Amino acid sequence: MRYLVLAILFVTFFTACNSKEESDKAKKTSVKKEPIVKEYGFTFNDFKVVRDTIRSGDTFSKLLEKFPLKDSLRIHDVTEKVKDSFNLRRIKAGKPYILFLDKKKPNTLKALVYIEDRISYTVVDFRDSIAVFNKKKPTTVKRRVVAAEIEGSLSETLTNAGVSAALGNKLASIYAYTVDFFKIQKGDKFAVTINERYIEDSIYVGVESIEASYFEHKGKKIFAFPYKISEEQKKSDYYDENGKGLKSMFLKAPLDYFRISSRFSGRRFHPVQMRFKAHNGTDYAAPHGTPIKTTASGIVERTGYTSGNGNYVKVRHSSTYATQYLHMSKILVRNGQRVTQGQVIGKVGSTGLATGPHVCYRFWKNGVQVDPLRQKLPNAEPLNASQKKKYLAHITPLKKELDSITAIKFKE
Template structure:
């Protein structure tokens, strides 16, 4: 070692240090904690607890769990009562506790959310301050066009649309489309607006601007329109200004199956004899709401061995309908009902092999097949409003048709 020149020793030491430096893993920089701001507070500055009101919880009981003491809780409750009615707190609603980060974990802020867009803040940091705020809601508009694959709800969900739109659509087209007969591949397009809280949280469908459905090879358009701009009433019309709403709904139930049609002669599944079946059977789970298909007056309710629990409604001098085999009757004789009102629940009372409703229809006292009837429309659009309707409808129709052509090759 003594005979090795110093310059060589220095060189060897330098190489050795270089190897150690390469082998030593680099120090990783600590990632900064993401900043979370909610309800106007920086959550990073607090010990945060998010929970849900359960049955038996009160504002006072929730504060008592925070070791504030009975006198302090009473003082807070008294101070907030003018701006926050704590009696209206409901089970299932979320609340947030913001506590100090020190070992005491002292409650600083209490936040209660009665709905998705509004919230109450009780700030306890200096003095008791209470206020209500509403989160900003924005509307985003879009048009979708697709072919039916499964149920309407399932098809919409695949388009990332809230399933409630399926219910809205079924109501709009209840007089024009028998949703039991929609088939895979039937095409539709819808223009609608959706709500977003804070621009990011999806909050469902706000309204429908235009739509069309392909049904039995025909395209049926629907455009909302107010004849009187000062009125809240909105009706839906096709591209020619003809009202979609008929005097009668297509069926007394939603999204169910026809199991037996009107027939002059069929084999009765209970009595095991051939006889006429003067109604249409719609199968559905027990308890499913049964709607009156048109407005009118309840002519009769009761029970017979064959019909089970039933309701009969007279709509005018010409038309009557009857609903059989109910598990529960929800109206009384002489009661006035409006189209779509729930008058009973599906059951299997009387001569029935399973839960369903038998829907019967009379015209001038004679029973007829409701599915074969060409039923009357409701009040048409007044002529004076048609130019305004056509002007408002035209760009909406062009947009629907354009998107449908692009996505569905129509």
């Protein structure tokens, strides 16, 4: 009996010890460690962190006024020291920023991060000496081919295909002269080879560039490949599978927003000279200072001033075509300068014989002034034999890839 009692006591003691150990273990495992957060070059756990957004009227100085700086630094001295590295005027309402404060002295500012966009940011560090760092988050680019048939709108179709809907604007720009995107319909098809940018290999930023594309509208297949004729060319032009430019050689007008106040005419009453005479141009009325764009690429042949034309620019586009822009308030190009389609060459004014702000747009074909609104204008200048050979070699693997994808996707 004595041995039985001792055995029971031993078992009870051992069980109680195990229960206590398990209870202690459970308590330890139930205490969760604070996750380590690292971003913008800081370990957030080491600071008191305040996230906020720039409000209307905020300045860099106002942000610093909220918290004292170490060693009694004066705000004026700080702004003077950082202004060469950090353009303080670019601080805009709506942009986020982060304040890193001392944990022991929660009102003492250690660093400020101004977030320009999802990738770019500026760090103003007050911990040692004042230092400014303009940085970018590490990014990667991934390539893929997307093919889809239009269901609903283009943006819906892109979203359903797992692509940024913003790609629709890029495609609309590429095919602006060949496809009416207001009239695309169910059953139209497209395929596009794109490069997409990711932050730290996982956070999607958007479409970086387009390598090749194909659009089928009302049964018509249109390929588009970006290509630069020379290394000096800043932007690529788009050509089809045969090397024909997709873009019209000329813009429809030299202004983005305008009202045609007077058309090309063989007999028009001149409002200043008070008599009937030929009007060999098209007048586009617009507010004073409106940007005037060259309607096609070319060489500035002449700039100057005459009593009738006021400030003017004439651009030679080819051996066949030239254009002239009259009554400018300001000329922004010089003789002999190469200009690209859509480049701003001056501002709307009323210099010379003009009753109000407008640009008189004149158009030459084979040395004769004609009405541009009645012309069947050509596409962009075609590639010459040497350029075309290089171009076709460049696009061959890209087109082969698109053909393979579309054959599988659309079962051609």
